Amino acid sequence: MKKDIFIGILVGLIANAIGLYFAATLLGQGDDFLTVVKAAADEGFLGKLISLGAILNLVAFFVFIKKKQDYRARGVLLITVFIAVFTFVFKLF
Template identity: 75%
Template sequence: MKKELLIGVVVGLIANVIGLYFATSFFGNGEDVVSVLKAASFEGFLGKLISLGAILNLLAFFVFIKKRQDYRARGVLLITIIIAVSTFVFKFI
């Protein structure tokens, strides 16, 4: 049970990183990812980019639900909630 939850968390993190890469590539106007993330942090919309990256977690969540792997889906949901709370806290700090 804990192993399945951990697999879901790892899949959620990987999906978020891939989604963040796609978001920075789309909104970066041809710049590299690091410079886009630095500019986003400086201009105050890094949390929005991270939230856009979490969209791929929906895909992973529904794939796990469809395959009836509920604990893995819980792990993806858990990491999505953690990312949402951390971006909320990051915005107000």
């Protein structure tokens, strides 16, 4: 059970990282990833960029639900909630 939740957390983190990369690439207008992330941090929309990256977690969640791997889906959901809280706190400070 704990192993499946941990796998779900890892999948959620990887999906979020890939989604963040795609969002930065699409919205970055040809700039490289680190330049876009630094510009997003300077301009105050890094939290929004991270939230866009979390969209791939939705895909991972529904794949795990479809395969009846509920504990892995729970891990993806936990990391998604953690990312939401992180972006909220990041936006406050």
